[in-house]
Amino acid sequence: MIRDMEVQNNNIGTAIQYFRETYHISQSKLCKGICSVSTLSRIEAGERNVDALILETLLERLGKVPHQFELILTDFDYNAYMCREEIKKKINQKDIEGARKLIDEYDKLTTDKGTPHKQFTMVSRALLNELEGGDPRTNINLLIEAICCTVPDFNTNNEITDYYLSVTELNIILDILQKLIALGMDDVADKVLNQVLDYLYRHRQMAHIRNIYIKVAVIAGNFFMKHDKIDQALEICDNGIKMYKGSRRMDYIGDLYYIKAILLEKKFDKTTEWEESRKKECLKLYLQAYCIFDFCGESSKAENIRNHLREVYEWEDIV
Numbered sequence: 001m002i003r004d005m006e007v008q009n010n011n012i013g014t015a016i017q018y019f020r021e022t023y024h025i026s027q028s029k030l031c032k033g034i035c036s037v038s039t040l041s042r043i044e045a046g047e048r049n050v051d052a053l054i055l056e057t058l059l060e061r062l063g064k065v066p067h068q069f070e071l072i073l074t075d076f077d078y079n080a081y082m083c084r085e086e087i088k089k090k091i092n093q094k095d096i097e098g099a100r101k102l103i104d105e106y107d108k109l110t111t112d113k114g115t116p117h118k119q120f121t122m123v124s125r126a127l128l129n130e131l132e133g134g135d136p137r138t139n140i141n142l143l144i145e146a147i148c149c150t151v152p153d154f155n156t157n158n159e160i161t162d163y164y165l166s167v168t169e170l171n172i173i174l175d176i177l178q179k180l181i182a183l184g185m186d187d188v189a190d191k192v193l194n195q196v197l198d199y200l201y202r203h204r205q206m207a208h209i210r211n212i213y214i215k216v217a218v219i220a221g222n223f224f225m226k227h228d229k230i231d232q233a234l235e236i237c238d239n240g241i242k243m244y245k246g247s248r249r250m251d252y253i254g255d256l257y258y259i260k261a262i263l264l265e266k267k268f269d270k271t272t273e274w275e276e277s278r279k280k281e282c283l284k285l286y287l288q289a290y291c292i293f294d295f296c297g298e299s300s301k302a303e304n305i306r307n308h309l310r311e312v313y314e315w316e317d318i319v
Helices: 002-007 012-022 027-031 037-044 052-061 075-092 096-109 115-131 136-150 167-182 186-202 209-226 230-244 253-268 276-295 299-312
Strands: none
Touching: 012 027, 012 037, 012 052, 027 037, 027 052, 037 052, 052 075, 052 115, 052 167, 075 096, 075 115, 096 115, 115 136, 115 167, 136 167, 167 186, 167 209, 186 209, 209 230, 209 253, 230 253, 253 276, 253 299, 276 299
């Protein structure tokens, strides 16, 4: 039945209702911060005069990839989509003035069209501020404003577990987290990180949580290692590696092997437990990370491992 919905998708509302009920998600929780319950009811009833970006965000919150579904675009939807793509292109090309002009146009075009549009605008302004070398704290504030468009309760102290977040929303929060860590705002970062970990644990049944968890495990592993929380970091890495099993993607798995190898060295080196089996386990993890980095063209990371193995393990077999 799911396959039929993803292939045919004659009624996007039926698909949203089906997946929502399958995951036992109430209408109010799914649409919180995006649209009203009455709007979601109309969508599920088959009415199609709903903004396409709102539909995409609802699908993402259900862990579904929007391009798997047939969305009928109005002239507005098409123009807004093309404008978003052009903004992304200008930012990638580092065309600051061109991007700024298009962001302003998009903001005017999408006024009162829904919170996902406002969120896209704020994220784009944050990227633009970063391109211009602006104050990193301004960047964080812009991203917080962006996530608050669809998660109005979000701040660095409140829990986010009452929401069903899309990959886009989670990545905004992770971007905030990484920028807090980069600025050395570790107390605030610790609160955000624990919110994210709690959210991922509570919503672990959702299909899209697997890939996000691996990314979070890398961030958390490094963060906890920095603060000498070795056991906590190891647990996170192990969970991330378990999540990776069966996945075809290689994103972040090399980093997880690398972090775990370093953590085991820190925990057992120069102790009575640093026996031959522990050394072999570390060596295996380093070699797994090396092969992935080498295959993916991350030469600097591969070189760091090569040098470490030669210096510490007297390993000469890597050429």
